[in-house]
Amino acid sequence: MESGTGTRAERGTPNVAGAGERTGPAPLLQVENLKTHFFTRWGVVKAVDGVSFSLREGETLGLVGESGSGKSVTCLSILRLVPKPAGRIVGGQILFEGRDLLSLGEREMRKYRGRQISMILQDPLTTLNPVFTIGAQVREPLRIHRLVERDSVKQRVLELLRLVRIPAAESRLENYPHQFSGGMRQRVVGAAAIACQPKLLIADEPTTSLDVTIQAQYLRLLKEIQRRSKLALLFVTHDLGIVAKICDRVAVMYAGRIVEEAAVRELFSAPAHPYSQGLLHSLPKLHQRIARLPSIEGTPPLLSNLPPGCPFAPRCPKVMSICREQYPPKTPLTTSHQVVCWAYAKESHATSLAPS
Amino acid sequence: MPQALLQVKNVKKYFPVARGLLFATSGWVKAVDDVSLTVEENETLGLVGESGCGKTTLAKLILLLEDPMAGEVLFRGRNLQELSRGEMRQYRSAVQAVFQDPHSALNPRMRIGEIIGEPLAVNHRLPKKAIQERVAEVMEQVGLDPAYARLYPHEFSGGQRQRIAAARALASNSKAIVLDEPAASLDVSIRGQIINLFKDLQEKLGLSYLLITHDLAVSRHLSHRVAVMYLGKIVELAAADPLYAEPLHPYTKALLSAALPSHPDETREEIDISGEVPSPLDPPSGCRFRTRCPFAIERCAEVEPPLKEVAPGREVACHLYP
Structure with missing residues (x-):
């Protein structure tokens, strides 16, 4: 048995090292040219249309955009929870530790959800089930993934609730969500999300429904949990203030694509x-x-009826004629800064075309 | 001194909490507890606080959607409780409101021309033709093409819907508008448009605003004076500039320190107020903020600090400023 696990590990290592040669340590999550479209009666809505980004262990990437820019659909695609049948992932790759999640069967995928990759949604009141106690709901992922022995589950749940600073956790295990305040509910959701010690936590506007002082508390708590367990955090928000406060890198989305990453x-x-x-x-x-x-x-465009060229062109103060015709290429400005805009593409695009 | 357009004097509003089989009143939620403030002509008063602090209840008292249990609301020096029916109608057209969510504030079955014209039809009984003209006029004022009057609310984006709500508030020549989180439901790129719109309208028409918000940055851009509320009480009241430059009350300090930075290098002193807002059913004795206040002293639990003027135009309710 022992030699068996050894060979598996050995087989695994060359792969990781091979990827590492090109880009330093291999990213935990690598999304490549992801396309998620919704097929509706009124036409195809290209909610996510060619999104690429990567995320390393312990890193926080902010995904910023306005409503309808495709940031939430990107997150749902990573967990393969896009609403069916209208929504479908029609292209791209989602590599998690080098494995393409899109090639997995549903049973395999379930082993990732909540275990390797977890998600916190905007509204804790709809995330939590009103008819189950919060103890039961924090216990659920532990039970499903069978990570903890039966008799120590309660201990672990208490540990988690204390970690997210639920006061007098022991006496609140049998409470229901309505007995908690908004901030506490969201912390309970956080406890359930990190119960199985996932490697990636996706947080989709987790503080939008919280008050200012409670939001500050929650962000501090998230950062602390992240530091402790080297969690990679994909933080979706429309609020640049949050990005400034907690993110390492940021990707700006507009009309289903990333227009700048830095x-x-x-x-x-x-x-x-x-x-x-x-x-x-x-x-x-x-x-x-x-x-x-x-x-x-102006206002953001309708995704079912995108103009040709750059979708921001109709609102852009620096619009040029080419912007209305062709989608701009991605141009690197520094090693950690890329932009998708014709204003920066001209010279480098010409040079990149010349050698080929 | 400019004349006070709206004045709230020692107003109280408690809501009974019913419990048990016979629904006997077992306690009171002190939503607004002895609050006084004024809104001058052509002024914006920002009312800032977290959810449950009573700011919306206060707005409802001003809009006559709730009756105060004690105290009075005055409009140009006259107590609203003493107005005749005709005067009441005038008041209702003079003081209007724009709410947070324009989706639910606009009736989906009415054309926007009807929505904007409704206050005129109800309060002024104007002929149809005159209403149409006035609707076209206010639509232009808020930056909407009057040709859109025939469309329905669902045909507009969130920002445009907020413009429709603004047009309705303006239609009856209002003097004051209660803005309840007017930009909170809008996208970031649109928010600026709406904030600017309200600013422009105020300059052009000499309006007064009572701006209710939890967003300190929005309040910064619109307010001339700011009142900070906590658990049904005003804890600090000051002109906007000094308040933002140097907050006095520990709660105001905490609110400002919890506000998000506009640049990653912007660091500010973090005042960690632990815990959550206590239940308004059973507020702490003495100062209501003392349970979360990092500077609390013994006296805070015993005596409730009154709102006192510590400098001209600057009021604080805190024992640290005797």
Whole structure:
């Protein structure tokens, strides 16, 4: 038996090392050209249309965008929970520790959900089942994945509830969700999400329904849990303030695609894409009052009826004629900063075409 | 001194909590507990606080959607409780509201022309033609094409719907508008448009706003003065600039320190207020914030600090500022 596990591990290592040669340590999650479309009566809605990004152990990537930009569908695609039958993943790869999740059968996939990859949703009241006690709901992932011995499950649940700072956890095991405040509910959801010590935690607007001071507490708690267990965190938000506070890298989504990706400081100090620039400028600042808040004119496009070329072109203050015709290529600005915009593509695009 | 348009004086609103078989009242939720404030002509008063602090109840008292248990609400010096029916109608058209969620604030079965014109039809009984003209006028004021008057709410985006709600509030020549989280449901890129719109309308029409929000940054951009509420009480009241530059009450400090940064390098002193807002059913003795306050002293549990003027135009309810 022992030699058996040994060979499996040996077989596993060359793969990881091979990937590592190119990009340093292999990313935990690598999403390649993901396409998730919804087939509706009114046509095909390309909710996610060619999204690529990667995430390393212990890293926090912020996925920023407005409603309808495809950030939530991206998350659901990673867990393969896209609403059926309308939604379908029609292309791309989702590599988790080098394995393509899209090639797995449903039974295999279930071993990942809640165990390797966990998710926290926006509204804890709809995440939690109102007719089960919170003890039962934190216990559920442990029971399903059979990670803990029967008689020590309760101990583990208590440990988790204390970790997310539920006061007097012991006496609250038999309580129901309605007996908790919004902030506490979301912490219970967090406890269930990390119960099986996943490697990747996807948080989809987890603090949007919380008050300012409770939000600050929750973000601190998430960071602490992440540091403790080297969790990779994919944080979906529309709020650039949260990105500034807790993310290492950030990807800005618009109309189903990532338009800019950068280390957080780079994005905030030198946003390249006109959409990112607009978003940052329209963020109301706490410590200065300006006469007029800059804003982006117009509204986000309908995903079922995207214009040809760059979908931001109709709202873009720097629009050129080519923007309306062709989708811009991805242009690297620094090693950690890429932008998808014709304003930056010209020279490098010409040079990249020349040698081939 | 500018005349107070709206004045709230020592207003209280408690809600009974019924329990048990006979639904006997077992306690009271003190949603608004002895609150006084004024909104001057052409001024925005920001009312900031977390959920459950009573800010929306206070707005409802002003909008006559709730009756106060004690205290009075005055409009241009007249107590609302003493208005005749005709005067009441005038008040209702003078003080309007824009709510957080324009999806539920607009009747999906009415054309937006009817929605915007409804206050005129109800409160002013104007002829159809005059209503149509006024609707076209206010639609232009909020940046909507009057040709859209025939469409239904679902045909508009969130930002446009908020413009429709603003047009309805303006239609009856209102003097004051209660803005209840007017930008909270909107996308970031749209939020600025709406905040600017309300600012422009105020300049052009001399409106007064009572801005209710939990978003300190939004309040920063619209408010001239800010009142901070906690568990049914106002804990700090000051002009916006000094309040944001140097908050005095520990709760205001905590709120500002919990607000999100606008740049990763922006660090501010983090005041960790532990725990959650206590139940308004059974608020702590003395100062209501003391259970979470990092600066609490013995006196805070014994005596409730009154709201006192510590500098001209600057009021704080805290024992740290005697």
